[in-house]
Amino acid sequence: MSDKLIKFLSHVDMVKIAVIDSTELVEKARKLHGLNPTPTAALGRLLTMAALMGAGLKNEEDKLTLQILGDGPVGSILAVSGFGAKVKGYLSEPLAEAESTHEGKLNVGAIVGKGDLRVIKDIGLKDPYIGVVPLQTGEIAEDFAYYFAYSEQIPSAVALGVLVNQDGSVKKAGGYLLQIMPDTPEQIIKLIEDRLASSKSITQMLEDNMSLEEIATYISDDLNTRAVEELVPEYKCDCSRERMEKALISLGKTELENLLQDEKTELQCHFCNKKYVFTRSEIEKIMENAKA
Ligand SMILES: [Zn+2]
Known part of the structure; x- marks a missing residue:
């Protein structure tokens, strides 16, 4: 069992999907930084997002940096992806904690607080691209969905999840990024919206042993969804x-x-x-x- 990221196309290539099982890389980050459960979920979600977006980098030297700059107890959170979804990251306060939500979920929004989400793409242009949007909920997936809609004008569905065991270790981590290309017919968008509205969480789907192919087919509601590229994401530091x-x-x-x-x-x-x-x-x- 190891981490995997697969890119798919569905609805005659009008919908792009990337799905990732990031369980091992998030567990590695947790151990490395000695993270409490809620910070594990916060950094884990951001690292998972970095891998999903980093999977789109085209050159060895390209780099993507994601920052969550909130005023909550966890401080700032940083994740970087290099080419091939090789990621690394850290946050200011590894031991920050908050009461769970009433559904018993780790309350990432509470430790993140209010602030900004920043995306920096260093892709060989003269200046790096920098996009900044205000945090919507601090739950990270919603914040990135807002970023894509507002800053990149791409309608997107983002799911990021980290499930921890009683002892704090990572049970499952994963996510997906589904993006709709321009000129996609309204009925396809409606189909996907309806499907996502009734979909289980990404960690639940991974727990149910759904493969990444099955997840992509399910969330896009298209049996002709096809894989176009497979990557092995990893927590990897390139310091020297x-x-x-x-x-x-x-x-x-x-x-x-x-x-x-x-x-x-x-x-x-x-x-x-x-x-x-x-x-x-x-x-x-x-x-x-x-x-x-
Ligand atoms: Zn290092």
């Missing part, structure tokens, strides 16, 4: 000593001079917690190279 050196240089001369007071400087990657140690003489060298 070289990148950390660049981060040091970006601190600027004064900050670097301050670091020289210490025998060694330790930097930790926010995404994977790996530590990088730089000695005083290495910092001096970095400063010299930065000048050159």
Whole structure:
């Protein structure tokens, strides 16, 4: 059993669907960051969304960054996807918690609060594309549906779900992104809307052992739904000593001079917690190279 993401086309290619089982990558994020249940759901949903959107990146160097900047106890949440739905992320307060909703669900909206959703696409253009919309509910899926409708003008249905076990580990995580191309006839849109209105949650469908193909066929209500691409999403950090050196240089001369007071400087990657140690003489060298 491992994570999987499949892209589909349905209704004679007028409807695009991506469906993901992200159970393992969300569990990896939970362990890595020591997350409480509600933050697990919050970061898990955003990582799942990053993979769904990142699956559309076309080049190795392309990068997609998603930020939830709310005023709730969890602070800000960040997820990044590289090419091929390789994702990573973190949030400010791993131990933030809130009372469950009356249906007994993890209350992600309560720990996120009010604020903005930001999407940054770095796809090889001169400037990255940045889209910002106000958070609608802080539940993340609704916020992205709003983002697609308002910022990209693509009618979309978004489902993101994370189910945790009693011990806090991830039982199921997954999601889908269904997008309707321009000029799609009204009756097809109605068909899909009706189907989605009566559909079970994504985590329930995964729990019922529905395959990603079955989920795509079901939500689009089209038996001719066909798979066009399959990816293996993964939680993967691409940090390196070289990148950390660049981060040091970006601190600027004064900050670097301050670091020289210490025998060694330790930097930790926010995404994977790996530590990088730089000695005083290495910092001096970095400063010299930065000048050159
Ligand atoms: Zn890292």
